[in-house]
Amino acid sequence: MYIHHTYSISNEKQNTNENIKVYKSLLKEISKINLRRSSKFNILAVLGALKCMKEKTYSDNMGIYLASEYGSITSVKNVLEQVSQDSIVMPFDFLNINSNNVSFYVSQALESKGKNMVLTSHDLSFEKALELALFDLEIDEVKDALIGNVDESLDGINNFNKYISNVEKKPSKDLSAWIYINKQKDDSLAKIETFSAFTNINELNELLKNTSFELAVLNQYATKQINDLQINKDLVFSHDNVHGSVNIISMLNSDKKSFIYLAMDINNKGYLVKFTK
Amino acid sequence: MKKQAYIIGKALSCTLGNNKDTITKEINKLNQDNYLSFLEDKFKEKAFYSIPESYDCQKDKFFGILRNILDEAVKDAKLSIEDKKDLHIFIGSTSMGISIDEQTNKEFYEKKHLDELSHIGYGYIGTFIEEYLQSKYKATIFSTACTSSTNALAYASKLIQNNKIKKAIVIGVELFNKSTFDGFSSLMLLSQNKVYRPFDEKSDGIILGEACSAVILDSKKNKDTDFRYVSSSNVCDNYSETTSNPTGEAIFNCMHNSIKNAKFTLDDIDLIKAHATGSENNNSSEAKAINLLFDKYKTSTDVTALKPYLGHTLGACGTNEIVFLLYCIDKGFLPATLGFLKSEQELKFLPLEKHKKINHSSTILFNFVAFGGNNSSIILSNKS
Numbered sequence: 047m048y049i050h051h052t053y054s055i056s057n058e059k060q061n062t063n064e065n066i067k068v069y070k071s072l073l074k075e076i077s078k079i080n081l082r083r084s085s086k087f088n089i090l091a092v093l094g095a096l097k098c099m100k101e102k103t104y105s106d107n108m109g110i111y112l113a114s115e116y117g118s119i120t121s122v123k124n125v126l127e128q129v130s131q132d133s134i135v136m137p138f139d140f141l142n143i144n145s146n147n148v149s150f151y152v153s154q155a156l157e158s159k160g161k162n163m164v165l166t167s168h169d170l171s172f173e174k175a176l177e178l179a180l181f182d183l184e185i186d187e188v189k190d191a192l193i194g195n196v197d198e199s200l201d202g203i204n205n206f207n208k209y210i211s212n213v214e215k216k217p218s219k220d221l222s223a224w225i226y227i228n229k230q231k232d233d234s235l236a237k238i239e240t241f242s243a244f245t246n247i248n249e250l251n252e253l254l255k256n257t258s259f260e261l262a263v264l265n266q267y268a269t270k271q272i273n274d275l276q277i278n279k280d281l282v283f284s285h286d287n288v289h290g291s292v293n294i295i296s297m298l299n300s301d302k303k304s305f306i307y308l309a310m311d312i313n314n315k316g317y318l319v320k321f322t323k
Numbered sequence: 324m325k326k327q328a329y330i331i332g333k334a335l336s337c338t339l340g341n342n343k344d345t346i347t348k349e350i351n352k353l354n355q356d357n358y359l360s361f362l363e364d365k366f367k368e369k370a371f372y373s374i375p376e377s378y379d380c381q382k383d384k385f386f387g388i389l390r391n392i393l394d395e396a397v398k399d400a401k402l403s404i405e406d407k408k409d410l411h412i413f414i415g416s417t418s419m420g421i422s423i424d425e426q427t428n429k430e431f432y433e434k435k436h437l438d439e440l441s442h443i444g445y446g447y448i449g450t451f452i453e454e455y456l457q458s459k460y461k462a463t464i465f466s467t468a469c470t471s472s473t474n475a476l477a478y479a480s481k482l483i484q485n486n487k488i489k490k491a492i493v494i495g496v497e498l499f500n501k502s503t504f505d506g507f508s509s510l511m512l513l514s515q516n517k518v519y520r521p522f523d524e525k526s527d528g529i530i531l532g533e534a535c536s537a538v539i540l541d542s543k544k545n546k547d548t549d550f551r552y553v554s555s556s557n558v559c560d561n562y563s564e565t566t567s568n569p570t571g572e573a574i575f576n577c578m579h580n581s582i583k584n585a586k587f588t589l590d591d592i593d594l595i596k597a598h599a600t601g602s603e604n605n606n607s608s609e610a611k612a613i614n615l616l617f618d619k620y621k622t623s624t625d626v627t628a629l630k631p632y633l634g635h636t637l638g639a640c641g642t643n644e645i646v647f648l649l650y651c652i653d654k655g656f657l658p659a660t661l662g663f664l665k666s667e668q669e670l671k672f673l674p675l676e677k678h679k680k681i682n683h684s685s686t687i688l689f690n691f692v693a694f695g696g697n698n699s700s701i702i703l704s705n706k707s
């Protein structure tokens with residue numbers, strides 16, 4: 047499978063925790079889609095997907111796979127507060143907590159006719175979405191795939207680190223990162239050589255033994271476990287982002303010809319992905 | 324060569340009970356004549372199909388029901404401790420654990436709790452199940468509204484068919500929460516007459532319910548009557564966030580594709596389990612889709628709807644209604660569509676008026692429709 051297009055909002059905006067109005071105005075510049083009453087989560091998703099696919103062609107059967115760790119958390123919190131205080135739940139607030147509306151809007155904005163899915167997998171949501179997209183491509187269920195990683199900054203929630211896995215207590219940023227893949231080699235940015243799941247560190251070390259690479263990016267749990275990994279630490283690319291999608295996109299921009307992305311969860315389950323250029 | 328994906332274990336906890344014998348006994352007691360008194364009794368407090376057990380708090384309820392379902396499904400599939408570790412986990416839900424957050428948030432405002440939320444995101448549900456089953460694998464949670472657990476089941480089955488995984492457990496969970504209940508109310512989608520009447524001229528909306536279910540899939544069957552996954556289809560249409568294309572075309576395409584993918588014709592389908600939420604749009608668009616399907620194949624088959632027994636259990640309705648119907652088939656009958664008397668529009672089918680006796684084998688097309696234009700159909704069969 048080959049990566050053709052990518053987009054990450056963090057590459058475009060320095061301060062990646064903006065008011066919804068900023069994203070709405072950016073969206074207005076590129077699309078006529080009406081998301082007037084929609085959440086920041088939805089706006090971020092549509093903006094990122096449209097930027098990724100701007101002036102690009104894609105098939106009638108493109109699958110859209112949207113991964114999110116927190117879903118529409120700001121809207122959820124609003125509705126929870128309405129319920130707690132016995133206020134009426136407003137229709138648009140309710141629709142904004144219906145999390146697959148986000149992929150509906152992405153699909154509508156792209157006028158896509160293929161399937162769209164919203165997926166979560168604790169600390170490995172993007173990786174899981176990529177796994178299912180690769181499977182659908184392999185069995186020809188879809189012709190091409192757009193995989194998104196979307197989450198709002200949690201700055202609006204008191205002591206948010208209490209609720210999430212943020213091992214190094216990194217800042218919480220708005221996220222909308224997208225990767226478009228298909229089976230065509232021509233004009234691709236990189237090839238996904240292998241996508242391997244592991245269930246413990248021993249299995250991972252076996253995989254690492256048989257994988258050559260010039261550069262590696264590790265997610266937060268892999269970074270924490272680095273002393274147990276059979277990996278050349280000099281090849282590890284340092285980064286300040288907890289999101290796998292953003293790190294993969296950063297690696298694609300490097301001058302290296304082969305690189306790996308290693309993501310694991312708190313129980314040492316995870317994925318090793320190898321890319322070549 | 325493709326493998327088969329068999330349903331070797333199942334479990335369901337719903338308003339009618341939490342095991343096959345109790346649930347099917349309750350279904351068998353019900354008919355068109357006593358349906359209204361059944362609902363009257365059930366809806367004394369509110370028009371909602373509740374699980375009868377009581378719990379001290381929402382957290383106990385959520386994880387208590389989930390644990391029971393996991394245990395029952397594992398027991399039904401006769402899995403060993405080692406087998407459990409090999410289960411890949413797929414979960415489908417609309418409201419996930421929001422009932423727990425509601426209680427935490429309320430207690431926070433009442434100054435009984437220090438935290439305003441219990442969690443952020445719902446990945447923890449997957450981690451809980453991984454740890455409870457001691458599964459080696461990472462859980463996947465599908466959030467595609469009312470098709471969530473159907474899509475979860477379709478993916479798990481296809482991964483087994485294509486030899487990517489060997490065993491899977493697919494879980495659907497939807498429990499009462501005020502956010503969803505009030506949200507549907509604010510959209511004016513809930514029935515005012517408090518009688519579920521799928522496809523009927525007097526149908527006036529949805530009645531929500533709570534239930535939790537699981538199915539265990541394996542590439543090898545346990546017994547000859549085990550159902551296998553035959554095919555599925557997922558068609559997303561961009562017509563509207565909350566309503567289906569009123570022509571019924573997208574729903575028709577979804578059902579038609581699943582029949583095509585199975586290399587079947589409609590003659591091979593013994594029953595269509597309609598989504599039939601009771602909303603005006605779903606009644607009308609799904610009825611048109613079934614009419615189109617019968618026109619296309621120049622034949623017809625039986626149709627039924629199950630929400631009058633369970634309520635609309637949203638993202639979990641896929642596995643809930645599948646387990647419910649497979650229980651009935653195990654007991655040798657197809658359940659009637661309670662509440663249907665006379666259609667508002669021209670139907671080329673009549674939903675089953677009475678429970679229909681069958682032998683224990685059948686091929687069923689299950690149809691589901693969700694917010695966000697997400698339509699899913701799945702065909703299961705235990706015919707050779």
